[in-house]
Amino acid sequence: MNADYAVWLRGIEKQFPGVIACAGADLRVRPGTIHALLGENGAGKTTMVNVLAGVYRPDGGEVWVDGQRRFFQSPADAIAAGVGMVYQEFRLVPTLTVAENIVLGSAPRLLRSAEIEQRVAELSAAYGMAADPNRPVWQLSMGERQRVEILKALWRNASVLVMDEPTAVLTPGEAAELGVALRAMAEEGRSVIYISHKLDQVVAFCDEATVLRHGKTVATIDDLEDVDLTSLAEMMVGAAGGGYGQRPPALEPGPEVLSLRGVSALNDRGLPALSDIDMTVCSSEIVGIVGVSGNGQKELAEVVNGLRRPTQGRVMVKGQDVTDAPPGDRYRLGLAYVPEDRLGVGLAPKMSVVDNAVVRSYRSQRRGLMLVMDKCIKFCQDLVERFGVRAGRLHDPVAGLSGGNLQRLLLGRELAERPAVLVAAQPTRGLDVQGVAAIHGHLVAQRNDGVGIVLISEDLDELLALSDRLLVMYEGRVVVEYTPDVTPRTVIGEAMAGQVRA
């Protein structure tokens, strides 16, 4: 029966320090089908396909490709076994031509350019993916670059093509073309694994689906024609509560501490990411931002914190206009931020625990020009104690801490100087149960203490358990506001998929 599947990932387990990414997840893909892999961010999708692509070695479980058990040691082994990966961030050399990129890494010893270019041209014609082999990649649009990535996989004769969020960079027209090309590949007997949050496209392009939640497979759908958008959304967000305990009783909201008026912004690719956002956060309340990933949540957090410039609108903290203020000024005004990317934005991985603890407050640890090390260490020790960070030696690089402790340190640092507003983006993603409980405890305690909190999360259970108000974001807009206690989760799930029920 193994031969029935082009790909069979069986009981995959994968753990990272402090994080369980996959806890026995399964994925079965039949040959000649387009298979959607669904789930919230952090559900384990990327880890699963990275196991398939040989990037990670699983801690447990089996990898079968084309009916054979495989033990991939590296991506090269996976490529040799016929697995082709198209990452969201393209891995192309901008200065090389299309043909050179396609053969890169799998070139014959002697490169005959004319011959290669002709074969590339044939390949692109066969799948209706126009690509001029002679053009350098830097001249191409995002859609064209994606075609080059796909052609690269086809050049290596991939029998399984993995596409991670393929349409995120495409215009609607390009997305439709991609659908046609993928179908052509499936009809040849190749399989496609398609990761996406855009449920309408999933339903339009794919034959079957697997839904992951918290590192486990929660649903397999053999025929997507049998299900509708709403039930897919439900499967993704889960039907029952996530066991986060009782909602803390709501408080009377205090004065307005953060407000956005008509804010619009672009994403990194220069496409509209936020349009005309109006929102207000008062002290002593938690405002949950819900939405499937990529609907503007990241850009919203960045605009509020001064890391992204809005194209329109104003941002106010405690009634003061901070639209043009740099991030440091906003922090001093009382705006704290726990960014989604903990190591990289929130913390500097190679620097010590102490250095990271004072990222926000080093200006007040000075005497003259000098940074007073004793004060920094004292500040750091206080943080470590108050927020229960198990930090080891304070002068070691912070990257050695586990995920939960990194987040405790980061949250503690942001709360150390009693902010008025806290923006927390995915604060519990990837943490273990204890870590999640600790972070939730701190958030609720801060709210009770009068802090206004914006909680951005893709875990609906978390938002339902903590938020006093819930704003649904879809395609860069706040489409609707719900009260968590009274709104059925299915209604919220539909709104996340863009279907607001009046």
Added chain:
Amino acid sequence: MIRIVWRPFQALAGNRPVLARRENVVPATQAVAFLLGIVVALILGVILLWTSGHSPAEVYERMFDSAFMGTDSLSRTLERATPLALTGLSVAVAGSMGLWNIGAEGQMMAGAIVATGVAMMADGLSGPLLIALMMVSGIVGGMVLMLGPALARSHLRVSEIITTLMLVYVAIRVVEWLETGPWKDPESFGFAVIEPVPEQAALPGLFGRANIGVLIALGLLLVFWLAVSRTAWGYELRLAGSSPDTARYAGVSLRRKVLTALLLSGGIAGLAGAVQLTGSAVRLESGLSNGYGFAGIIVAALALMRPSGVAVVAFVFGAVQVGGQSIQTLGVSSAISDILQAMILFGALVAVVFFNYRVRWTGPGGGSSSADPAEPDPVEPDPVEPGPVEPDPVEPDPVEGAA
């Protein structure tokens, strides 16, 4: 068009070497590695000397004696080490921000040009005053040559590697033009040379051939070590260099940090030029920088971009140069001497790399057979796929311009 693609490790049946960074490297081990590399190179050098018909014992003894034994030898080593320490520091300051100043050679020249010009105009001043003025003008000269590359880097993200390198040749050509044209010494009997710097501008000697340039270099290294490790400014620099996004989030202006790091780097190299001009050279000439600027890149790399390391490496580098030259009096050809010097530096560099990285062989075969079972998985707190890290500290600051 036919191109040959060479794949060296394919024959090893899927075994691939991977360089993995060692965690928690104790700074002292760097020094051990450095010395060990030199010893290994000296042992390999025995073969070189034997095959070229020299007695290794005699050659090494001469090298050691002429570099270290006696005040005269030591002073020669210090004389060499001074410009190397300054250019090494210059490259290291930029390097701590992830930037590469490849053009310290040119900035040295620019510093020497401006210092010479100032000396011509102010040759009536007393010694200390003139020297101080020339040092400052050296710094200014280096900064001026760096201004273009620094602004292009901070505002337009133009690679500083290319621009600083190209300006080296511009600076050298300017000196050649001054030699033959505007600054040609009328009393040079037709030779194309610039008149010597005023006598009172010569740096006071310490002992032997060493002058107070040594103290200038040491003082500057100390200042920078303190500034980088102990000041808020240095903290911002380290933060911006090691994690630009975190720095931006902390409210540090990356543009300004890139600009200051590069300008300081240029200024220090310019000072090296002024020190060389007033310390060891007689006059400004196209050979004044003598490769010290380029050697500074090696010094900084061996010192892992740390000011404290620069001092040690520059001293050893100076000794290798002095020793390498001295063995030519034993009949060792300059080519063999150069090879020997290169081997010693190469040995040190290789050793430092291997003390910071380990080679891991990934092999084919069963499940979780890692070549080194003790090796933990790379720290990956978020289960995101690892991508190549773009070592690019300059992101556009969205709100900075308006602030």
